[in-house]
Amino acid sequence: MTRPLVPLLAAAWCALALAFAPPAHAADAVPTEQDPVAQARAVKLSEQLRCLVCQNQTIAESNADLAVDLRRQVREQIAAGKSDDDIVKFMTDRYGDFVLYRPPLKATTLLLWGGPLLLLLLGFFMLARLVRQRRATPKDAPLTAEEHARAAALLAGTAKDKP
């Protein structure tokens, strides 16, 4: 299988960086922001966006080139007075919903959002059925005459049939 090598290398770099670096945050990427409110917004947004190179990291965590660029975009757009929704839209227009760590609820993601609940309900249903079945089986049902006779034969050691 041929794969783009660059993302692979970048992924390896991400792993190395993660192993040797203290936890890095968006804050230490580009020291542009002096305004603490804007800074907090940039960090919050960066923590919701996925880095497409290191797919299991947010752009706040990742040191991949792409993540650095995307963090810069977030900062610049905040500085330009864009709202959080505008910035998220900018990202999804280019990279799709995959860039969001919290995918939007729509027809294609219904199973994703509803799946766990469905499984939970299924579990409850099966549990309820099991409990009802257990209850329905009488524990101390009296023996029939035939069973009495067999038990007596067994105890007396004269049983013919093998259990």
Next chain:
Amino acid sequence: MNKKLLIPLALFGVVFAFLLAGLGLNPREVPSPLIGKPAPEFQLKKLHEPGQSFGTADMKGKVWLLNVWASWCVACREEHPYLVELARAKIVPLVGLDYKDEPAAGIQWLRQHGDPYDLSVVDRDGRVGLDYGVYGVPETFVIDKAGIIRYKHIGPVNAESLEKKIIPLVRELQKS
């Protein structure tokens, strides 16, 4: 035989089928939301003639390929011979986007490996690449006469992806 005993087997079968299908998927290939949308416009300096610029508007009315490459990109070397071959066949104009690269290094790279591009433009800071949702160089876009992105290939192209997907699509688009 007790039918209930078949339930775990059936469940196993379902999980097995999903996992098997998953093996064939490449998680790095994220579907681009840009397919079917107008190619983001840009106006950039040409790599070889920095005095001149090239823009998406110049390609209106033509089917063309936009290939994102860079001299630092290792996988680009892998696909390069196929692009050179494609250029020799003169099927479709090929525009190179030298992504986040030093122009001098880009020119040197093309001199060394051959230049399949009708022209290359320089995206020094990667902003145009960002507009195109580039995340794994090389990437190749097929853009139709109306300037709509019809297809995006992520990663190096090879003989198979060119012959089975890109060239047939280009020919089809050229007819319309």
